[in-house]
Amino acid sequence: MKILIAGGAGYIGSTVASACLDVGISPIILDNLVTGRREFAAGREFYEGDIADGPLLDRIFGEHPDIDAVIHCAALIVVPDSVSDPIAYYRSNVSKSLEFAAHLLRNGCERMIFSSSASIYRPGPDLAVDEGSLIEPQSPYSRTKAICEAMFTDIAATQSLRVLSLRYFNPIGADPKMRTGLQLRRPSHALGKMIQAWEEGTLFQVTGTDYPTCDGSGIRDYIHVWDLASAHVAALEKFDDLLTERQRVAVINLGTGTGTTVRELLHAFNSVVSDPVAARDAARRPGDSVGAYTRIRLACQLLNWQPQYSLAEGILHSLHWAALRKDILS
Numbered sequence: 021m022k023i024l025i026a027g028g029a030g031y032i033g034s035t036v037a038s039a040c041l042d043v044g045i046s047p048i049i050l051d052n053l054v055t056g057r058r059e060f061a062a063g064r065e066f067y068e069g070d071i072a073d074g075p076l077l078d079r080i081f082g083e084h085p086d087i088d089a090v091i092h093c094a095a096l097i098v099v100p101d102s103v104s105d106p107i108a109y110y111r112s113n114v115s116k117s118l119e120f121a122a123h124l125l126r127n128g129c130e131r132m133i134f135s136s137s138a139s140i141y142r143p144g145p146d147l148a149v150d151e152g153s154l155i156e157p158q159s160p161y162s163r164t165k166a167i168c169e170a171m172f173t174d175i176a177a178t179q180s181l182r183v184l185s186l187r188y189f190n191p192i193g194a195d196p197k198m199r200t201g202l203q204l205r206r207p208s209h210a211l212g213k214m215i216q217a218w219e220e221g222t223l224f225q226v227t228g229t230d231y232p233t234c235d236g237s238g239i240r241d242y243i244h245v246w247d248l249a250s251a252h253v254a255a256l257e258k259f260d261d262l263l264t265e266r267q268r269v270a271v272i273n274l275g276t277g278t279g280t281t282v283r284e285l286l287h288a289f290n291s292v293v294s295d296p297v298a299a300r301d302a303a304r305r306p307g308d309s310v311g312a313y314t315r316i317r318l319a320c321q322l323l324n325w326q327p328q329y330s331l332a333e334g335i336l337h338s339l340h341w342a343a344l345r346k347d348i349l350s
Contacts, residue, residue: 027094029056201341279313
């Protein structure tokens with residue numbers, strides 16, 4: 021099997037590519053390197069460019085007419101940035117995805133796995149969600165994901181495209197073989213900020229302490245990025261069983277099934293390092309929300325998949341990668 025991974029030089033896309041290679045699936049990487057890293061595409065068939073570039077997509081499919089499916093991971097993802105610059109986010113995530121879909125259809129590609137986000141949900145009273153939960157995105161970033169899902173549903177209703185949307189929760193960790201990991205020197209998510217505070221000997225900021233959780237801090241579902249990658253492989257293998265001419269779109273949540281607050285994450289972090297990180301309370305950032313975690317019954321049932329890595333293992337792999345990236349991402 022040969023697949024095209026859009027955004028395949030980024031954190032998740034490059035890890036998915038590694039998981040594919042490990043089981044004999046050949047990834048073709050397309051990335052404009054706005055946030056991706058050229059090093060993450062080393063040794064892989066790589067095209068530098070944009071998903072909205074029609075002639076480039078035509079060339080890729082002309083040179084690889086046996087591409088069986090596309091995994092669409094290309095997007096801007098930083099919530100506060102989406103609040104401050106929504107035009108850039110709608111242009112990059114929505115407008116370009118529309119053009120991408122048109123280019124895929126023109127080249128006869130009918131299978132897409134779309135990297136969506138669990139941030140599109142309104143969580144229930146217990147802060148848990150499933151695939152039937154109400155869609156109520158709280159930031160421009162999450163709205164771009166919800167709009168893309170709706171857009172792909174409309175396209176699939178009358179065109180040959182079939183789309184499986186995988187709604188991710190919060191990835192942590194790195195490829196256990198340390199081939200790739202977070203590509204940013206200063207990631208904006210909680211674990212990245214903890215590692216930065218640990219490296220620099222500074223205080224970690226708990227942004228938002230008045231949420232309706234057990235300790236007032238936001239709650240997330242921290243899933244190891246390799247478990248996410250493994251779920252993509254399972255989705256590729258089962259794509260035609262899940263999506264048919266009668267059911268052309270489907271949605272599956274990917275998470276651990278367990279909610280972890282920011283304070284609990286910090287406790288877990290401090291349990292695996294020799295020098296604990298101290299914290300201070302801070303105000304919410306623009307676009308922040310209480311968060312949620314997912315039930316994973318559907319993923320277990322339809323993909324025959326379950327997460328294998330623990331929270332502690334995700335933290336340890338993140339720390340290992342952080343030590344390596346000082347040289348890799350200098």
